[in-house]
Ligand SMILES: Nc1nc2c(c(=O)[nH]1)N[C@H]1C(S)=C(S)[C@@H](COP(=O)(O)O)O[C@H]1N2
């Protein structure tokens with residue numbers, strides 16, 4: 286269909302929707318489902334769904350679905366996380382929409398929660414909470430929180446935590462597990478001791494290669510013999526200055542859902558390596574083989590979507606890939622045409638830094654460089670912002686893409702499929718209408 290005809294149909298639709306429908310489909314239009322929509326692309330179909338003309342429609346990648354706005358059917362609420370979407374309440378898994386992550390440091394009310402099991406009951410006096418450090422160490426230790434606070438230097442860093450499965454909802458065929466969209470990420474300020482200082486107090490043997498972490502949460506079955514999750518990292522990551530045994534989040538004791546009274550924060554790596562309700566650190570002479578160590582893996586080579594990949598052909602995920610989020614405005618908003626307005630958000634890149642962020646509002650035809658801040662410390666996300674002006678009335682999408690310090694950029698579409706749906710760092714898009 287040519288542009289003139291498309292536009293004509295759109296104008297007809299505004300005057301007489303039934304007649305326009307009849308011209309487009311030869312019958313009454315049906316409400317669009319996500320799937321039905323894919324079959325009937327074409328400008329008018331899209332515009333009808335969105336309810337607005339699309340000035341840059343010629344640039345739209347074919348088959349790309351415009352963001353037809355939030356499907357928030359909030360029927361469950363978790364106390365202390367009232368604003369954010371509940372994916373599951375047993376175990377608790379909640380995620381905020383992107384615009385709720387606008388703060389420089391994520392408040393506890395808006396930080397996602399990912400539980401694999403049932404949080405333990407914790408007594409009110411956290412000082413007696415005891416952890417053990419054993420395995421490949423010269424001096425196995427048992428330390429309670431009071432001793433940890435007294436013996437080791439305190440450090441506060443803003444640290445970015447992202448679930449390895451953030452973005453899983455974008456994969457097709459779908460992977461099992463929580464269908465996270467964009468919100469399984471946060472950057473809060475954590476206060477604690479360096480894990481490094483504690484491991485050094487225990488004295489690592491030459492045979493130490495990996496950590497194995499255990500939390501006090503209960504397996505979903507309630508069986509105390511079963512472990513819901515036990516992950517770890519190679520020793521060099523555990524010795525990073527920013528890997529903390531943390532007791533405070535944003536200058537308050539860790540909330541119960543985030544691991545009160547003690548958790549490890551391994552920033553920049555899948556957040557599954559940041560155990561909550563920490564009880565034990567087992568220093569291993571081999572790659573840890575705890576519960577879920579074999580799950581957080583991706584194929585070593587590209588695979589056909591939907592295929593089975595054996596564990597030997599998968600590699601354990603380490604640093605998370607470069608990614609960005611548009612936190613303002615909220616998707617679905619409207620803005621006066623021709624007015625300058627701010628687009629802003631955060632960007633992060635696992636163990637790397639973010640070098641540049643670019644924004645497009647014409648479906649990727651042109652890009653504008655954003656002003657990007659340095660992180661307040663390594664592993665904090667970086668804030669960015671840019672002013673744009675939408676040239677005329679209609680529907681737009683704002684896309685953001687970050688490039689890391691090694692020159693690696695976010696993909697425009699969902700990256701290589703993997704069986705568990707990890708590491709989707711496709712660009713974030715929001716829908717904006719100019720009036
Ligand atoms: N003990 C324990 N630690 C855990 C988990 C868990 O289920 N139990 N989930 C992990 C996963 S998969 C993620 S993504 C992060 C989520 O941290 P948050 O709930 O504080 O956001 O915690 C990690 N630490």
Ligand SMILES: [Mo]
Pocket residue numbers: 399447448449450555556557
């Ligand atoms: Mo996770």
